[in-house]
Amino acid sequence: GDSVTQMEGPVTLSEEAFLTINCTYTATGYPSLFWYVQYPGEGLQLLLKATKADDKGSNKGFEATYRKETTSFHLEKGSVQVSDSAVYFCALGGGADGLTFGKGTHLIIQP
Amino acid sequence: GAVVSQHPSWVICKSGTSVKIECRSLDFQATTMFWYRQFPKQSLMLMATSNEGSKATYEQGVEKDKFLINHASLTLSTLTVTSAHPEDSSFYICSARLSGPQSYNEQFFGPGTRLTVL
Numbered sequence: 603g604d605s606v607t608q609m610e611g612p613v614t615l616s617e618e619a620f621l622t623i624n625c626t627y628t629a630t631g632y633p634s635l636f637w638y639v640q641y642p643g644e645g646l647q648l649l650l651k652a653t654k655a656d657d658k659g660s661n662k663g664f665e666a667t668y669r670k671e672t673t674s675f676h677l678e679k680g681s682v683q684v685s686d687s688a689v690y691f692c693a694l695g696g697g698a699d700g701l702t703f704g705k706g707t708h709l710i711i712q713p
Numbered sequence: 714g715a716v717v718s719q720h721p722s723w724v725i726c727k728s729g730t731s732v733k734i735e736c737r738s739l740d741f742q743a744t745t746m747f748w749y750r751q752f753p754k755q756s757l758m759l760m761a762t763s764n765e766g767s768k769a770t771y772e773q774g775v776e777k778d779k780f781l782i783n784h785a786s787l788t789l790s791t792l793t794v795t796s797a798h799p800e801d802s803s804f805y806i807c808s809a810r811l812s813g814p815q816s817y818n819e820q821f822f823g824p825g826t827r828l829t830v831l
């Protein structure tokens with residue numbers, strides 16, 4: 603079946619550091635790929651998405667490129683802020699089905 | 714827009730009782746809603762797909778008689794945990810799917826319900 607693997611956390615960075623959270627997947631067909639973010643006490647929010655190979659999703663300074671050859675969808679941001687502290691989930695799916703999630707990566711940004 | 718609410722946000726119940734959790738799409742209609750379960754430090758696991766006006770589709774390993782799902786309207790789905798036991802304690806999250814050609818079937822998530830069974 604489909605699966606998503608993302609780096610374990612917590613990841614602790616200083617403000618303005620460069621961020622990479624790795625995500626790789628296994629899937630049949632050509633799923634859409636997503637990054638969701640969960641801020642403390644809130645529900646999951648869609649951060650960005652890509653629907654086909656080589657697509658780049660971007661939002662709020664975050665980017666991720668759908669790499670079919672490496673089955674990856676790594677999340678990057680050039681300069682993180684304290685307000686980016688949250689749990690980030692990589693997911694695949696779409697269409698009529700539910701999503702398959704990674705375990706989530708807890709990101710902590712220190713001032 | 715595209716807000717999904719859940720009620721209650723947390724509930725504590727005694728073993729053997731039943732608990733109902735509501736999931737509502739507040740500003741859009743959702744023909745499909747999904748129920749997920751999240752254990753501590755684990756990913757969200759899809760439990761079932763709830764379709765308005767028809768029976769829910771359960772994922773392998775999920776007991777349909779224990780987790781009753783009703784999707785009575787285009788804005789409400791309910792999950793009832795019947796005869797709850799401590800091992801049912803978990804964080805239950807629903808999502809509602811926004812349909813349409815430009816939406817890529819995007820899902821909007823509720824804030825979750827923390828269930829603790831004593």
